[in-house]
Amino acid sequence: MKDLINTLGLCSRILVLFFLPLLGFHSSFVQELNPLEGDPRAARVGGSIFRAQCATCHGADAMGIDSIDAPDLTQIFTTPGSSDQDVFQTIREGIPGSIMPPHAFPEAEIWMLVSYLRSVGVSGFTGQIQGDPDRGMFLFSENCETCHRMNGQGGSLGPNLSMIAAVRSEDAIINSIRDPSAIIGRQYKPVSVLTEGNVRFRGIIKSEDAFSIQVLGTNQVLRGFRKSTLRELVYEDQSVMTTFNESALNGRDLTDILSYLQSNL
């Protein structure tokens, strides 16, 4: 392990030297494009720098740490309009008034970090889906639209899927449809409460503290509860999303839905 670490450290220094001539080091001008884009070595060494300099706050997996507001950097390029240049500037200048400091790294190292973040960033579909997007749209409206939004239409219980083909792989989406309880995202943890008046309310936890819980119900209504007034508060492990097995949606159905999701990009 130590040899590997030393090798990475050495690589970092050698690569910085290698890339030096390619970059305008004495200029405050920041180019729009990453000059190291596509170079796998840059992402690899950027990962080494990330683990040494960034992981304490952003997590070793770059997925962020909620308790200190350190964001999930694997999502950093999913915001429309976010660019390599933006990320470069944020690393270099920090975020004033926050825990995120400026970093006086050489430009090459910052570009390597950008390359690394690109490499761990969530990625979308890997290939062109050979399906029928029109039929997929029909199936989506029949099975998914009650809870999921597409282009401003649909429900709000589940994630907005308008850009999902850009940030999740085909397999990840199929797994979510076939077995939605296998991985439940932080913002979709299921809960069930029984109120003083014996009314059952099931939904996903939007927020919670020691005294209260804020829930988006499966009826897509926001409700807040004082815990002291509840007869029952059950943290469930089964997602509020319906499980779609082969008989509900077959393989062709899924392909068509994926095709529709991809056609939306």
Place this chain on the structure above:
Amino acid sequence: MMKQIKKRATLLLSLFFFFSANLSAQSGDGPTYEDILDGFNDPSRWLTYSGDYSGRRHSPLTQITPENADQLRSIWTFQSGTTTRGRGWETTPLLDDGVLYVTGSNNYAWAIDARTGRAFWEYRRNLPDDLTYGASAPVNRGFGMLGNQLFMVTLDAHLLSFDRRTGEVLWERELADYHVGYSATAAPLILDNKVIVGISGGEYQTRGFIDAFDPVSGERIWRFNTVPGPGEPGSESWPNDPQVLAQGGGGTWMNGSFDPDLNLIYWGVGNPNPDYYDETRPGDNLYTDSLVALDANTGELRWHYQFTPHDVNDWDSNHMPVLANIEWQDEQRRVVMVGNRNGFFYVLDRVTGEFLLGEPFTATTWAREIGEDGRPVVLNDGSLGCLPDPWGSTNFYPPTFVPGLDLFILTARETCATYVPEEPADTPGQSNFGGTVFIDSESGYGALRALDIHTGALEWEFRYPSPTFGGVMSTAAGLVFAGDHEGNFMAFDAESGENVWHYQTGSRIWGAAAITYMLDGLQYVMIPSGTTLTAFALRSP
């Protein structure tokens, strides 16, 4: 005629000086050392970080009780307009003569009318563009006060003295070079003609110290280096390499407590540098992660106790040492108590540093136990279970000691982390953690825990949904005030742990603990949260 005018002028001048002097006597010349020594005896004041030198943060006030605390209401709020995203408003306000003196993030500061929340003045330090982040975040934990002077440390590692009436800077002194990574955030500790300050920067190529300054001249009286120089006592716990010693870390970024009878300052020391990578620093690495007892006159080390020898988990021991005189196994002992980031609660004899007790207050796989010799039986094997994360089982935010119940009450964090060291690049001005930490963010939670100081046993706890960074205060009415990460400011029955009141402040309570005081016959309780300072009482004034 000329004579008469002169006479009248003299009379007028005499009257002016008489009234000026009278006014000055009315408004007071500010607290003396004796006033600070007097601690909580004057409940209309809060003159030092913990309210008195003991670090107990235990007020004798009894107007608010477990029975009536549910009637607490906010009386006023003050908005700072400045914040530290990812951290909090970590300050403890000082109070004298109806005026609160408050520091904020980004080196703002204010004098605020304690009756109304209106500001008398605001100060903001212009920080350099090339500021390093030795403090990890642009926060500050409070003023020190002596006479009409206030003292505040800065993010660019300076000590400032202010005129408390105007916010005007009287003098400033550089503590260390911020370009390297030095910074300062702790509230100064004011002693008899001394201003004691600490330094941040343990993640950078720094060497920690504790300084004493003359409050009038601003001259430095003494310095204690937390990492010894070559050949000095303690240097045998490091490799024989001046460069390693010169950047061995050991920040002192949380202020300490003081025993005037022993004339000893008790101050916690932070992590060795690099944090996780230890190939370059074999040995115990004294006095990192230790409590040091210093002679207040000279800064000389009287004794030390190292909580985490050879730390590889960034478990700074920058905690408020809590002093108490207690009966310990049928004997009166003067003790100092520390709830440590490494997950153990300690009781030490504060005269000699003798180890009396060390018991875990959170789950940990770092050490099996603390042996009778005071050294941990270290396992440090995360694969067997959970190691607390780098923010630790607790952190710098103040605990409290409730004397009648012999309870040490602190905010505990239950977390799981795996540490992977990696050789860092040595670059001045850049952080030097030396590795990576994998934190299981799904499993963590926080809790307010009351420990029996004689055994370390858990008497009660109140759980929070997430690992919490809020401090604690208690009162003689049997109340405990605490804040949590979800923004609740809460009151608990100290004996039972029952929650008797809570108020959602709207932002996490991070690093701060409450203060309380009497004003116009009303007991106030105050807490900073986010950008808001809120004063609570049982009724409107």
